[in-house]
Amino acid sequence: MKPSIPQGTRDFGPEVVRKRQFILQTIRSVFERYGFQPLETPAMENLDTLMGKYGEEGDKLIFKILNNGLSDPKNSEKAKQAFENVLQGKNDKNLTERALKYDLTIPFARYVAMNHGQLTLPFKRYQIQPVWRADRPQKGRYREFYQCDADVVGSNSLLNEVELVLIYATAFSALNIPVEIRLNNRRILAGLAAACGGSDKLVDITVAIDKLDKIGIEKVKEELTTRGLSDTQIAIIERYLNISGSNDEKIAALSDLLAGEESALKGLAETRTILNQAVPLIGSDTIDVVVDFTLARGLNYYTGTIFEIKAKGVQMGSIGGGGRYDDLTGLFGVPGIPGVGISFGVDRIYDVMEELGAFPESVHTSTEILFFNLGETESLAALALCTKLRNHGTACELYHENVKFNKQFSYADKRNIPYVAIIGSEELESKTVTLKNIVTGHQEKKSWAELEEQFKKNGWNTSKN
């Protein structure tokens, strides 16, 4: 049997795991510095928890798990009925009652609802785990992929938005990705809708605006006409979309355009506060925070600030996004918990870093030294030295058998190991080692103590953060 893996899933070999770990570890470390706490929820959730939360299309993409024990005769009648239901598109607990999680937000909401009595609010949590979607696989879209989210729940303070901007700035700066952090506010969009005849226009306007990048202003105007907006209203929207300049200039222009709209002015004031507080604290000139009134992401869910991240200098959709919402856990019977959150698009970040060559050299190296195996006594001396280095925190290996130099060199080469250490009979006698850098070709003899000194690290301490 020729083995394979399911469509839309991936094996991650060593090199890829290291790069992905670099990304996740960098982001995790930033979350931790900002006081966010880790949460992990199971891969499986009760089907009840997930169904109805992602719209009709989303529901269809949930991977459901078959109950076990169906072939047990005592279950078969129920199972048959259940199966009829499933054929008609209904779920039935006698056939399936569990499913793989579809995102991290609903399981987080379920967790908060289950534990809200014990949680200290505001609760700042981050969560980095795989999710599963039965989407048609295509380039860059997988059926099993990681999400990486940070949310603060139980606080309405804008300080949270400010800190989330700083988290984005710190993380992308550490990842060597120049980005624009784009900001908008749902209240501003609501104000625009009000200025165009009422809040019932909000969906029409934002659906059209969302397409601006793809179809251009003329097509957006056509769509607005089709959706029943008048020329006067469309003129306001065109002026809105044409607002440009620095953040200050944009804010001033919008204050003029929507001067009478209280909601818009509140949204603008919030945006101004976030800019004023966050921008001076960003210590990197590769990170811009940009007000973008055309940003309309995730409209139905968000109620205040909206974030979106665009990598500069690469052709790629957004690599992160988020926003403020009013009510995380109402669906699970616990109303009144507002929050704000962001997410990082791990797969796209990986692709951007590949394209920019942004991964540090260190992710390509794992083992630093290969000790050659030149016989039993020699290899035991090598193993002893190797063990000392390992205890100091250096990754090293002893070749597993005494074979020709060529073969041992070739292993070092294929594994991208930069140093080989040779202890032959001569070195054994003089308690030395011949250390060769196989990148530069430089070779020198050192005492065992010198070698130990050269590769001394902080030992365990380096690994426990």
Place this chain on the structure above:
Amino acid sequence: MKPSIPQGTRDFGPEVVRKRQFILQTIRSVFERYGFQPLETPAMENLDTLMGKYGEEGDKLIFKILNNGLSDPKNSEKAKQAFENVLQGKNDKNLTERALKYDLTIPFARYVAMNHGQLTLPFKRYQIQPVWRADRPQKGRYREFYQCDADVVGSNSLLNEVELVLIYATAFSALNIPVEIRLNNRRILAGLAAACGGSDKLVDITVAIDKLDKIGIEKVKEELTTRGLSDTQIAIIERYLNISGSNDEKIAALSDLLAGEESALKGLAETRTILNQAVPLIGSDTIDVVVDFTLARGLNYYTGTIFEIKAKGVQMGSIGGGGRYDDLTGLFGVPGIPGVGISFGVDRIYDVMEELGAFPESVHTSTEILFFNLGETESLAALALCTKLRNHGTACELYHENVKFNKQFSYADKRNIPYVAIIGSEELESKTVTLKNIVTGHQEKKSWAELEEQFKKNGWNTSKN
């Protein structure tokens, strides 16, 4: 709707995630120092890959994933037939063709078989991922749990066994768990069977021996009688089981008892080599390596050395184990790849560490300093200082709103944050901060620069290992 999670699954809140991460990160760091490379395989495998690999009982415990699109009328006829098959205990691709992985070994074998042309052998991989089993949940047994495995494939060298012993020793020493690393060898058991009348007795003997701990020697002898062994044969087995003393004494006694059995002598020689090479390199007096001829674990699979880990001073089954096998990938059409591997029982290790109080103090602290929020200007100064500390690698938080001291203290207390930093109007003017250790009650005023100096870490470097 009152939310819940599926039976046998767990949410891991912040404190538990930190402890689990401490365990996994400690083990991962040891794997890396020994030149093992990370691998991650998907949660979902093709059902074909898994079925038939775990015995009849195992097959029943595999979680199968329902195909999507069953309610689509064009699929319904096929689905109905498929369902009939499933009711009869057969799998059918029209209903389910994917499943959640049941262990890490079969997916690893599948990966090696798929990629053996590209892999540099010996391939040393580690893998730390969840697996799923539809077992009846009970104390300490979950339906979703982590496995943590390291294997070397493509090498017959005993050096691998030696290094795996050192990995166990290093890891459990770093985890502060005193352990016995128990060693046996399948060849020794085979030699005993040969001495008792032939290799066909091997299964009978080992099944009985495996129960020694639970039922005692008399019952084991009864079972051996029932299984058809003669009194003379049982006498040999009893002498075998009664062998005691130091490792050297045990080995000498066994060499006598099975002097004529070539297989046993080979197994003994291997065991002696592993002891001679590994034990002198273990730098911890809490780790013992013990020859245990009664160890019979995983018989059908292992062909050489067998490992098992027993924590000293706690009532708990083995917290790790492994062994050498002849053929990893034959089932997937690629014969001739031998290997040796070990695994760590993460959940049990967690429980042992709780019982021994072995977690370091540092896992209980996340955020180190809470900056109080005493008004807009004060909090902006605090945020600026907070950001500096974060950039140095210190986890800190600014309370999200300006409320009474009590409430802010209470947050620090509940979150187990050891320091609070207060910048009020007076401190703001003098560019100082009042730093209070809420464990000791000690309080002092510092300049902002002094505070920064006190908490300076290695910055990013601490996070990237």
